[in-house]
Amino acid sequence: MNNRLEKKFIYNNGDESYKYFLISGMFKETYPKRVVNSIYFDSDIFQDVWDNINGFGNRKKIRIRWYNELNNSSVFIEEKKKIGFVTQKKIENLGNFKNYSDLTLFIKKEDYQKNCLFKNKKINIKKALIVQYERNYFELYNKKLRVTVDKNIKIFQKFPNKFIENDKLIIELKYSVQNSTYVNNFVKNNFLKNRNQKYSKYVNSFIDMNENALI
Template sequence: MVNGYTELNTYRFERKFIAPNMSRLATELVIKQNQAFFSSVYQPRRVNNIYFDTPGLDCFFDNLFGHGTRWKCRLRWYGDVFGTIESPILEFKIKKGLVGTKRSYKMPAFHFDKNNFTVQDIDYLFSNGNLPDDVRERVAKLQPVLLNSYERSYFESRNKKYRVTIDDKLEFYNLRRGWNHFGRPFTEDFKTVVELKYDEEWNNEVDLITTQFPFRLDKNSKFLAGMIHFRSEVPE
């Protein structure tokens, strides 16, 4: 897989926080001063995702209403948003109650045209990817609905049980089945999202970390935020 990409074989917690009116540097300083002794791992980078859903937006509504078992499908890559995408990864994020996991599949390189993008481009990518038959059948029923992009930095506790990511400079683009262009993104330039990630077995110790967070616990979902902004057919 891609350097710095985390594959999951277990279920883990992903607790999300909003750091209102705090810059990335200020947020990183708070993380580094935590008693868990977080330190930087990997270089900060741009994270990009194309999200997929059924024609009836089943994934969106399951996540909006917090159904106990739900999933999301996305194509993820790092670096430039547009151009030649060298190492995309298809992910199915699966949530059961408060914990989740993901299934990941390396996909072939493709060209993401800033001026013209259609569902046929994704169909071509999936048809040329080395996907298991059941996954291929599943994605055939999905369509691209949202592109998002953000800057991410990575931190890990000294005992390596906990990871923190910090996201800012969020951008969202509406996607439709037909022709798409990307001239008018929805941006959240002053929003900083902090995610604390850890395996189920370490949940009994997590309060020692979060009590030192001056952040607001939030069910923030970039997928939901983008969909609600762009789609008049979904509720506020």
């Protein structure tokens, strides 16, 4: 399990002013762009959503994640916890799956429900929320700060064809606790104009679905 700090900066789709920050900071691209797919799990009463909305200092979310097409590729289960300002993430590899139907069948199996991340958690898999977006990856030359850029966010009512779109672009800064002073100064000196703010793709997707009477 790794510990880190995260800051998120929210832009409207089409606003590319964040690129000045990447250029002035001389970031390098560390991975090719890829599509991130996440299935989120929650209790019958969406406890994780309400813990976040109510601003509880300690909260979590559980998701299954894969990248690009689900074509015999690896799938991971993640538990992401927020404890105060610190983010903790635990990841396990569930194996490879040939397609979404194959993954869906696996989720329904008893062995999956016995996974250590689900023990003593009342997870209702019928209420999974699926979110997909494009992600670019950047890092400083000294490796003290990583930045991801997420755009073209889709929230699925029925995967993979029925969805609504989120019009936001998310810039996320990720760094260790010991580099917090360095990162704060770096952000100021390299003119990231927008204010960082609290934002959860899961929670905001839930709100979007609810406002469209889809959940």
